[in-house]
Structure formats: structure tokens, C-alpha cells
Amino acid sequence: MDLPSLSLPLVGAGFPSPAEEWFEAQLVIGDLLVPRPTSTFYARCNGSSMEKVGIHHGDILVIDRALAATHNSIVIASLGAQGFVVKRLLYTETGIVLAAEHPDYPSINVAELPNWEIWGVVTYAVTAVDPGALLQFPPQQS
Amino acid sequence: MKSVLALIDCRSFYVSVERMWNSTLRGKPVLVLGNNDSAVVALSDEARALGIRRGMPVFECKDIIEQHHILCYSSNYPLYGDFSARVRQTLLAFASSPELLESYSIDEWWLDAGHIEIDDLVRFGREIRATILQHVGLPTGVTLATTKTLTKIAGEIVKKYPEHMGVLALVTTPKEELDGWLARIAVDDVWMIGRKRAEQLNAAGIYTAQQLRDAELSWIHKKFTVVTARTVLELRGVPCIPLEPLSKPKKNIASAKTFGRPIERLESLCQAVSTYVARAAEKLRSQGSVAGSVSIFLTTNRFNTSVPQYSHSASRTLIIPTAFTPDLIAAALDALRSIFRLGFAYVKAGVFLSRISATDHIQPDLFGAYIPDVYARQERVMIAMDSINRLFGPDTLFLGSMGLPGERTWQMRQEHLSKHYTTRWREILEVSAQ
Numbered sequence: 179m180d181l182p183s184l185s186l187p188l189v190g191a192g193f194p195s196p197a198e199e200w201f202e203a204q205l206v207i208g209d210l211l212v213p214r215p216t217s218t219f220y221a222r223c224n225g226s227s228m229e230k231v232g233i234h235h236g237d238i239l240v241i242d243r244a245l246a247a248t249h250n251s252i253v254i255a256s257l258g259a260q261g262f263v264v265k266r267l268l269y270t271e272t273g274i275v276l277a278a279e280h281p282d283y284p285s286i287n288v289a290e291l292p293n294w295e296i297w298g299v300v301t302y303a304v305t306a307v308d309p310g311a312l313l314q315f316p317p318q319q320s
Numbered sequence: 321m322k323s324v325l326a327l328i329d330c331r332s333f334y335v336s337v338e339r340m341w342n343s344t345l346r347g348k349p350v351l352v353l354g355n356n357d358s359a360v361v362a363l364s365d366e367a368r369a370l371g372i373r374r375g376m377p378v379f380e381c382k383d384i385i386e387q388h389h390i391l392c393y394s395s396n397y398p399l400y401g402d403f404s405a406r407v408r409q410t411l412l413a414f415a416s417s418p419e420l421l422e423s424y425s426i427d428e429w430w431l432d433a434g435h436i437e438i439d440d441l442v443r444f445g446r447e448i449r450a451t452i453l454q455h456v457g458l459p460t461g462v463t464l465a466t467t468k469t470l471t472k473i474a475g476e477i478v479k480k481y482p483e484h485m486g487v488l489a490l491v492t493t494p495k496e497e498l499d500g501w502l503a504r505i506a507v508d509d510v511w512m513i514g515r516k517r518a519e520q521l522n523a524a525g526i527y528t529a530q531q532l533r534d535a536e537l538s539w540i541h542k543k544f545t546v547v548t549a550r551t552v553l554e555l556r557g558v559p560c561i562p563l564e565p566l567s568k569p570k571k572n573i574a575s576a577k578t579f580g581r582p583i584e585r586l587e588s589l590c591q592a593v594s595t596y597v598a599r600a601a602e603k604l605r606s607q608g609s610v611a612g613s614v615s616i617f618l619t620t621n622r623f624n625t626s627v628p629q630y631s632h633s634a635s636r637t638l639i640i641p642t643a644f645t646p647d648l649i650a651a652a653l654d655a656l657r658s659i660f661r662l663g664f665a666y667v668k669a670g671v672f673l674s675r676i677s678a679t680d681h682i683q684p685d686l687f688g689a690y691i692p693d694v695y696a697r698q699e700r701v702m703i704a705m706d707s708i709n710r711l712f713g714p715d716t717l718f719l720g721s722m723g724l725p726g727e728r729t730w731q732m733r734q735e736h737l738s739k740h741y742t743t744r745w746r747e748i749l750e751v752s753a754q
Binding site for chain 2: 214215216217219220221222223224225226227228233235238239243244254256258259261262263264278283293295297
């Protein structure tokens with residue numbers, strides 16, 4: 179993520195700024211959320227089945243494919259013709275389950291799927307708290 | 321110590337990128353189309369097995385497409401370009417320094433593997449392959465050898481023989497085994513041997529890579545060129561074509577496209593040329609450069625001999641090199657008006673920015689045309705425009721002379737375009753939590 183950051187303060191002809199000696203780069207949120215841009219992808223969450231882990235409808239999810247999915251990871255799974263889902267990955271005694279985090283939504287037993295795969299591990303969900311925030315892009319009509 | 325190079329080659333690159341976002345395409349024939357969706361620019365192995373070839377016009381394979389329900393995509397270059405950059409970034413971690421990685425094309429890289437023990441080369445290749453597959457999601461072939469030409473030979477082998485699982489080192493291979501491989505590669509498939517040269521070699525009795533390697537060097541040199549002689553040496557394991565250092569800032573920037581349909585009116589041509597200039601200027605700014613000259617060309621359809629033909633080009637020099645889109649557009653439109661002729665159906669136009677230099681190397685001129693304040697203001701406007709377009713998508717802010725985005729009827733047809741999943745916030749992947 180390449181957000182504009184302030185470089186060295188520009189000083190006029192007067193005294194040099196004493197802060198110049200102590201310059202440190204300004205914080206940029208992308209550095210924290212995206213330590214590995216090369217393997218990072220983004221998705222928008224559609225639905226409320228993951229509310230309990232703090233993923234809301236409309237959130238932007240940060241997905242890092244460099245991470246190995248393990249028991250309890252929140253993952254993006256590709257279900258072929260059914261598209262992509264966000265679920266919790268569980269290794270249970272009866273097999274692998276893609277679990278919802280909301281009582282009203284079903285979990286998926288992957289043994290019943292013809293083909294599926296783990297696409298990536300979700301590391302962050304970005305929620306817009308202010309409804310006017312920039313994050314609220316209307317999804318494009320296709 | 322022997323020098324060793326690794327060639328990393330993405331398999332059916334464009335198709336593999338589309339498959340990342342639609343797993344139902346796996347194992348199925350898929351085409352990627354270009355030039356107004358009129359020709360095949362990339363295809364999957366399954367499509368090749370049905371007789372389709374790269375470069376084929378779509379009308380020629382229409383029956384096969386319908387009969388086998390082949391899925392077609394318009395070429396999504398922003399998406400492919402992003403994936404190419406991701407593979408490159410991933411490979412940097414495997415190079416001992418950034419200058420030891422060469423980007424050869426959008427889907428091929430060479431990496432100096434001199435820092436890896438000879439016995440460890442296959443494991444190194446497997447690790448590269450597995451990392452790109454997991455991090456970026458694309459299948460690759462990784463082949464290692466002492467010369468570029470031999471890495472390409474190994475690349476052909478892993479494509480044809482899946483038992484190598486995409487990785488092969490031809491470094492300590494016994495001579496008999498290497499002979500066996502080279503005998504199975506036709507000279508047409510040897511890197512740097514074009515179709516014409518292959519025909520000449522065939523006429524001289526050379527049909528395989530093995531025969532080419534064992535040909536007498538002085539005879540090759542005399543009968544053909546030094547390029548072919550180099551290929552012979554490379555096949556023998558003598559490195560002649562070194563790794564090229566990092567790509568330098570481009571000296572010229574071009575933007576040329578075929579129109580969605582032929583246009584006759586100057587007004588539409590102005591819109592198209594303005595749009596191409598705006599794209600080129602954006603590229604120019606992204607590499608921190610300014611241009612001192614703008615050239616444009618336009619042409620009718622030279623393949624359609626039944627319509628009147630006309631093509632021409634013109635250039636304009638800028639007193640002060642600039643990256644300010646309005647100034648570049650003004651110069652380009654001035655050039656366009658000087659060569660435009662009524663009564664022709666134009667099918668293509670292009671813009672070419674040259675005399676490119678770094679932004680911080682602008683020389684004040686003798687006539688006082690360079691006013692630092694104005695220049696700084698123009699620079700800020702362009703930075704603002706580029707940031708907004710990056711965040712909200714291309715054409716959020718655009719110049720009036722480009723025409724309204726929805727009304728650019730001359731724009732290239734791309735009816736089967738996938739989303740710009742990685743370069744536009746509005747088009748990121750949607751995942752279901754229902």
C-alpha cells in the first residue's frame with residue numbers, strides 16, 4: 179500500500195528545524211495491515227455469517243496467501259461454481275468443516291463438495307465505522 | 321565456479337490468472353482474446369488440444385468454440401501486469417541481489433543461481449515453484465542450466481513431460497541423457513531460432529537441437545550469423561548471452577490501440593488521441609519523467625483493400641519537457657489536425673512520447689518559458705489527479721477532450737472482461753458470508 183507520506187519538513191531561510199535531526203517516518207496503516215504486499219489480496223464480505231469474529235457485511239478483508247491455513251484459521255475458500263466464501267476452518271473428527279460464526283447460518287462439511295480449495299488466510303477485516311468513510315464504495319453493478 | 325541460471329516461466333500465464341478467480345475453468349479449454357476480441361492471444365493446453373493456436377482470428381475457430389462451449393476472456397492487462405509484478409517480487413527473495421534477476425517478458429524471468437550448491441539446484445527450483453504457487457497462485461516451470469538457451473531447452477522438456485513436475489536442472493546431466501533430450505527438440509523450438517532460420521537449417525540437414533549443437537561452428541558462423549553461432553555455443557554450455565541488468569526507465573512511451581469500430585470524424589479521433597496521451601502521460605509520471613516530444617500516427621485498415629487507404633504521422637516538440645497532460649494533449653491534437661484528412665475510415669491511432677528525461681533535470685530555457693511556480697502547480701494538479709484515479713478507478717477524473725467515458729464509441733471492444741481484482745477497489749473479489 180503506497181499512501182503519500184510526509185518527507186523531511188521544508189524549512190525556509192531561517193533557523194534549521196531542531197526536529198530535522200530526529201526525523202522518523204510517519205506511520206502508514208498499510209505497513210501494519212500488509213507486511214507482504216506480494217501475497218496479499220483483498221475481498222469484500224457479503225453477508226453476516228461471520229459476525230461473531232468481528233467480520234461484518236461490507237467489510238474489506240485482507241487475505242495473505244503466504245500464511246498456511248491451520249485449524250481455527252479464518253479462510254477464504256473457493257467452492258467452484260458456488261464462488262468464494264469466508265469461513266472458519268475446522269479439522270474435526272468427522273472431517274474438515276468450513277464453519278459459520280453465526281447460529282442462523284449453516285456450516286459446510288467439505289466431504290459433500292465436488293471440488294473446493296483454501297484460497298487464502300484472512301488476517302484483518304476493515305470495518306468502516308463512519309458511514310461516510312471512503313471505504314464505502316458501492317459494489318459495481320455488472 | 322560454474323555459472324547457473326534459473327528460468328522461471330509461468331504456464332499459460334493469462335489463463336492461469338483467470339483461473340485464480342474462477343476455479344471452474346481448471347482442466348477446461350479457455351481462450352484469452354485481444355484486439356477487439358478478434359484474435360486469440362493466449363490459450364490453455366486443453367484449448368490447444370482442440371486445434372486452436374495463438375494468433376488465430378476468432379472467426380476461424382468460432383465453430384470449435386461453440387461446439388466445446390469454450391470460455392473466452394478479453395485480455396485484462398491491468399490484472400496480468402499486477403500478477404507479473406507479484407511473481408517478480410516473489411523471485412527477488414530467491415536472488416542474491418536485485419541485479420541478478422532479469423524480467424525477460426510478462427511471464428518469464430531469469431535468475432542467477434550461482435549462490436546455490438550444484439547438488440541443491442533441484443530443491444531450490446522446487447522451492448521457487450511451490451512459493452509462487454502458494455503466494456501468487458500461479459503454476460510455473462523452473463529450469464536450471466549453465467546458459468539461457470539450455471534453460472529454455474529444459475523449459476520445453478518440462479512442458480512436454482509432466483513427470484518432472486515443472487522442475488528440471490540440466491547442469492550435471494550425463495552426456496548421453498542430455499543428447500537424448502536435445503535429439504527430441506526440433507530446431508524450430510530452440511530459443512532465438514526463428515522460423516526462417518529453422519527452414520535454412522533444415523535445408524542444410526539440421527533438424528534437432530542436438531544436430532545444431534554438434535554443427536561445425538565456423539561453418540555456422542560463415543553460413544548464418546553470429547547470433548546463430550552464439551546459440552550453438554550456448555547449447556554446448558558456453559554462456560554467451562549474459563543476464564541483463566534491471567530495466568532502466570523507458571526512453572519512449574507508446575500508447576496505440578485499434579478502435580472498436582472504424583471512425584471518420586476528427587472529433588472522435590481527437591477523443592481517442594487525447595485518451596491515449598492521458599494514458600501515456602500517466603506512465604510517464606509514474607516513472608518520474610518528463611517528455612520533450614509528442615508524436616502521433618493514424619491509419620486506415622490496410623488489410624481491407626476495398627476502402628481508400630491513408631496513413632500518416634506527425635510530431636511536435638515541447639519547448640519545456642513536461643508530464644502535464646493538458647500540454648501534451650494540446651501538442652498531440654495540433655499534430656493530429658495537421659495530418660487528418662476527411663473521407664477515410666481510420667481503424668487505429670497511436671501516441672508516442674519521446675526525448676524523455678528525469679523530472680528533476682529540467683533545464684531552464686533561453687526564452688523564459690520555464691516558470692518554476694507554474695511548473696510546480698501543474699505537478700501538484702497531476703499528483704492529485706493520479707491519486708484520485710488510483711483510489712477510485714481510472715477515468716474518475718479526466719480531461720474534457722477525452723470525451724465522456726460512456727460515450728467513447730471508438731473504444732476497444734472488451735466484452736468478456738474479468739474484473740480488475742487487484743487494481744481497483746470497486747472491483748475486488750466478493751466473498752459470501754451467507
